[in-house]
Amino acid sequence: MPTPAKLPVKVESVIRHTDSVKTFILQPLKPCPRFKPGQFLHFALETYDPGGFWPESRVFSIANSPTRRGSLRITFAVKGKFTRRMYEEVKAGDTRWVKLPYGSFFFPDEAPEVVLVAGGTGITPFLSYLEHALDTGSKSRISLIYGVRSPEYFLFGPFLEECRRGLAGFRSRVFVEDGRPAGEGIEVTKGIISLDEMLKRPAGKAEALYFLSGPLAMIRGLRKILLEAGIAAEAIRVDEWE
Ligand SMILES: Cc1cc2nc3c(=O)[nH]c(=O)nc-3n(C[C@H](O)[C@H](O)[C@H](O)COP(=O)(O)OP(=O)(O)OC[C@H]3O[C@@H](n4cnc5c(N)ncnc54)[C@H](O)[C@@H]3O)c2cc1C
CATH class of the missing domain: 2.40.30.10 (Translation factors)
Known part of the structure; x- marks a missing residue:
């Protein structure tokens, strides 16, 4: 280093x-x-x-x-x-x-499946990872789950569109607490981040690596949910900001 x-x-x-x-x-x-x-x-x-x-x-x-x-x-x-x-x-x-x-919040160079979970400005380390994935032609399946308070805080729509176009394995899910639309063509789920849908999928669950970034309360809550769903502690990496 x-x-x-x-x-x-x-x-x-x-x-x-x-x-x-x-x-x-x-x-x-x-x-x-x-x-x-x-x-x-x-x-x-x-x-x-x-x-x-x-x-x-x-x-x-x-x-x-x-x-x-x-x-x-x-x-x-x-x-x-x-x-x-x-x-x-x-x-x-x-x-x-x-x-x-x-810092030592590192991502693997290649992994079968990577799940990025960001609250608000907690998306910033993932922007670096995604831009790097675009530049290096990553083959990983990457899911981004991004939660914001209201649409004004949904900051990187055009970049996420670039990821959708440039990364074959990329998909994203956006949660807006007040449920208002976050931009044209962006599907929004009302409420705070939920991992239910992600955890329902039998395929990939065992080999996915989960990265959590954002406020401490959000990270602690989501980490607990992942552990209760049977995800191994080593498969969960966190970037705590407080
Ligand atoms: C790894 C990591 C990455 C982060 N990335 C981002 C990011 O990309 N975007 C973002 O918005 N936020 C990020 N944060 C959070 C950001 O660092 C804090 O929000 C910021 O420090 C708040 O500073 P403040 O002084 O305005 O707030 P305050 O609440 O006044 O201070 C925040 C903390 O700074 C420390 N501090 C206070 N006074 C001093 C001093 N005199 N010298 C040194 N330290 C002091 C204390 O630990 C205090 O709790 C990150 C935090 C971490 C740990």
Whole structure:
């Protein structure tokens, strides 16, 4: 695993999704180390002085594939003071600092069946994995189960469409708590994420690997359901954000 590196990045663009969620596209101003889908970076607001300490930072999953590391992407939701400052202060053209890679939420290079379960912005490590799968022509059967509070938080419709077109084994299921439509051609199930349908299928169940990412309460609840359904603990991987 490469040693983490500290790099200045130019903020190429800032995408505002909602009044609390934004994406930053960041261009590394020094060579970006290799990373794996599922890993995260530290984002700092203040300038790093190489002779001094690393400034206060927070961690965010890298939302792009390592095959496209000329440009780094993070998507975040405002939670406390730091992410509020990120939302309000960071502008296109700024130079900020990141350090990466960190984390051991890894995906297999190839697996017969992969089930990705994301709540809200918890989808970010899966975006990296899916983009990587597109770039490397993955043959895995990949199911994405994605739950959001309301349609404004359903962020990556066009990318999921690209996955449907480019990945033979890809399918997705979208849950919207309030049941409102999430976009043209997107089938929505009202309510919170349910794994019932996934677990009903006899085929594949034994060999599937389950990846859970999102709020702690969601992860703990879904992990319990998977274990009760007889899924082996080793087949369940979690990316806890708290
Ligand atoms: C592996 C991982 C990946 C993540 N990926 C994403 C992502 O892609 N998108 C996303 O929206 N969120 C992600 N998160 C969550 C994100 O890191 C938190 O939402 C963010 O830290 C909230 O920061 P805040 O200061 O605004 O909130 P706060 O609630 O104020 O702080 C959050 C936590 O930061 C720590 N903290 C507080 N003060 C300091 C300080 N001075 N120095 C250092 N740490 C401090 C504390 O542990 C605190 O509980 C991820 C978290 C993890 C662990």
